[in-house]
Amino acid sequence: MNLQIAMLLGQDGVTNGAIYALLALSILLVFTVTRILLIPLGEFVTFGALTMAAIQAGHPTALAWLLLALTVVDCSLDLIDAARASTGFRLPRRVPIKLAYALIMVALVRSLPLADLQMGLQTLLTLALLVPLGPQMYRLFFQPIAGAHALVLLIVSIAVHVAMVGVGLLLFGPEGAQTRPFSDAFLEIGPVMLKSQTLWVIVVSLTAIIALFLFFERSLYGKALRATAVNRMGARLMGISPTLAGKATFALAAFIGTLSGILIAPITTLYFDSGFIISLKGFVGAIIGGLVSYPLAAIGALVVGLVEAFSMFWASTYKEVIVFTLIIPFLLWRSLTSRHVEEDE
Structure with missing residues (x-):
């Protein structure tokens, strides 16, 4: 491996890691507020990419x-x-x-005239179609059992994921799709040519992460969601609706998942069932953050992206195994350093 190959792999790793970081933050956000591991998050990624591809092809x-x-x-x-x-x-x-x-x-x-719309309008239309599905998913499947045990919520989340995969096959078919890049320009940095789509992914991901930070640190609604994450009972006593918090977090997760799908659709071909593996890698990043720390989750997701990229070069057959093996030492460390506390009912 020479410097040029290492820089190309690093470029791919950072690009993938930026997407995984967004998904890790979404998983962490939903889990801390609602105790739900959002398994169907990957379906928003694939639905976003496939919907954008259909719009660009002019298909209703x-x-x-x-x-x-x-x-x-x-x-x-x-x-x-x-x-x-x-x-x-x-x-x-x-x-x-x-x-x-x-x-x-x-x-x-x-x-x-969907195919003739500007790229920005196509993106907004895709977001407008998919983001409302997040609060609806919470309302229909999770709100009636919001007080159930975390294991019950996990089982329902898996069931929703399986159902959405079937819906994706019905809506989009088995064929994969790839969208047009936001720009065809290139940026030359030494021996490496950076695609403009890579820069779009990194810039938009960083902007979204910073916007989420400002939302939770500066806005009243963000502080209310943080309060729900810290103490659900205390937040309820202070007049913060857990139902509203759940719908808001699912809306944010749907927005981030759809945006991630739009960003990576020009880079890779996505199929109706591609979302699970993508969101699972974001979940690995969230596990590295202990499902409690947003900065650690983002850093962990970036590590996942880099490990995946370099595994493609050294052992492409086992890259998925290598990536998912990353969670084992962190789970061991968490089990040795954390005390078990019974969940308050």
Whole structure:
């Protein structure tokens, strides 16, 4: 291995590590606030990439109909809750708003010249279609059992993942897809030519990480989510809704997952079932951070990306084994240094 090969592998490692860092932060965020390991996070990555590819090809994506169907179920549950309220039936304001939003998305997908839209508008349309699925997922599958044991939440999360893989096959088919890069320019650094898409991934990932930091440190809603993560009962006593916190974290996770899919779609071909391995590598980064530390999770995800890239050169057949073996020493260290505390019911 010479310097040029090492720099090329390092470029790939940092690019992948930036995506894994975003996913690790999402997994950590959802877990600390809701105690849910978000296994279906990878499906937002693949759905984002495949939806973007369909829009660029000018095909009206069927994902809009999935959004409408889940919105109808969501609104039906809201109406049932309103009918059971002791104060009498009152139509929730959010019901017509959510239905109108879903119908507008269906109309836009069916009427717009999708292939002729600018890249920025295609990205916004993809995010607008997918981000609402995050709160809907929490409302339909996790909110009714929010107080259940963590193992029950994990089982439900796995079930949702399996269902979403099937939905992905139904919506997008078995063929893979790759999107156009944001830019075709190159940046020459010594003997290495950096693709502009690599720079886009790194810059957008860093911007998202900094924005998340400012959100949690400076905004009122961010501090409320942090309070829920630190002490759920105390946050509830202070008037912070656990339901709102759960929906907000799932919305952030859906946004980050979809954005990650849009960023890596020009670099690699993604299939309907590619998301699980991608999110699992982000999970390895979150494990390195002990599922408690955001900076350590981001650093761990970057390490995962670099190890994966150099494993491709030295032992490509075993690269997945090498990456996932990374969690073993950290799990051993955590088991030896942490005391077991019974979960408060």
